[in-house]
Amino acid sequence: MISIINVSKTFKGKNDVSAVKNVSLEIKDKEIFGIVGYSGAGKSTLIRLVNQLEKADSGQILIDGVDICELKGEALRKQRQEIGMIFQHFNLLWSKTVLENIMFPLVLKGLPKKEREEEAIKMAKEVGLEDKLDVYPSTLSGGQKQRVAIARALVLNPKILLCDEATSALDPKTTEEILELLKKINKEYGLTILMISHQMETIQKICHKLAVMADGKIVEQGSVDDIFANPTDPLTKELIQTVDTGVDVNKLSIELKDKYPQGHLLRITFSDKTSEKPILYSIALKLNIPINIVSANLKMTQAGSLGVIYIHIEEKKDIGPFLAELELQGLKVEVV
């Protein structure tokens, strides 16, 4: 669907800023792909290269086989209509009503008024704004504004939706709602979604695949469950730790160690393949080791549940076979 091949972008100025350095990514059809990283990592520039709001210095961006970097003028504008985009600050037309905002892309496309209205109203219903058609965006809540933006981005039936920190300006509850809506759209319309965020939690909730970006480069990429189960880059680990428990993992380990100074304290990471089966129970039963779950945090993701469990085992027991058995089942274990 989208192939980003060796793309680079430098902003020229007094001090040249190399925002994207030789990045390659492959985004498959109907996939939700997330790019996560701290601000200044080059995510915003990268996503803007996909619809050519920024021009790449080198490399190719193939969309269904066509290199969008090569397109100009009318051809580029036509291609852009196949790529919807939503933004952190919504970027609506404040002088126009909700309905007029949603109709705007259809006006640009030159659709007759009646069809425009029908299409826009249909889209407004899809995002749950059918009773707000004639109000102005300034009177809406953040979540509603983003819904208008989503409807506007999707009214042309694009194949791709780009989300530039789409939930970063919203509160947690509204974020959840907007992410649910994006998930629904991805399923119903078979839309390919490329999103960037500085919050790993947002990415983890709805993305199938993710890439971690730092200093203009992709440091790690893969499926969400693989990366959560086995992060390799220190930055990825750091970002994941902000999600795992919602609390500082190191702090939690220390607290638990304080509480259970004797015996073995194990930190077990679950991924999608392992969380559905009663692995822990069967191993404990088989080896006759009484385990004590002292802390657990599991999260639902697109791939299944992911998470971390801390267990405590009495000192006199030999945990060697237990560890071997766990790793055999594909669990990641650390002795705290």
Add this chain to the structure above:
Amino acid sequence: MLGLLTKLKEPLIETLLLTFVPLIISVILGFLFGTLVFISSDSGIIDTSNNWGLKILNKISNAIINIFRSVPYLIILIWLLPITKLLVGRILGWQAAIPSLVVSATPFYARMTVIAFSEVNKGTIEASKALGANNFEIIFKVLLPESKPALLSSIVVTAINLISYSAMAGAIGAGGLGYEAYQYGLIRENPPLMYMATLLIVLLVFIIQFVGDLIVRKVDKR
């Protein structure tokens, strides 16, 4: 009183002509000129980073605006006398003041247009581009409606400026209330006439400001 008012009827009409005829021309020309300045600047519409032609165009048009905004109106008026004679065919009467009023009000409105456009969120321009809008559509379907309140209140300010300029234009015989107050009120020592003409100017300003604010409030949806 009534006699005074009938005497001021003609100058009042002249003032209205001296205000609104140049206003319409200046707003149209100023809008176009301001748009030119805005899109040739680093506005996010056209990538100007490597476009030296646009950069130079921007510098020159900006300089023209600044020069004509800083030259006193009276000087412009006198500079333009030969051109006026060529253009209008006369250097007396309200028609003769139109070119100089346009020349001084157009750069002003152009600057106001640039300011109004600059206040439109760059993100909104970016979003429109992402939706496939071309430059023409960005100007007329995004920038223009989004900055409507600012553009309208600038029209009000320009109109009020023109009223005060028109009083100066009176000095060269363009007529109007300002001329009446000065020539017949002050010089020929007719205080009631002077006060009445001045009062009418003040009233005119109040009415334009009031009606303008009303319209601006109605179109402002932010």
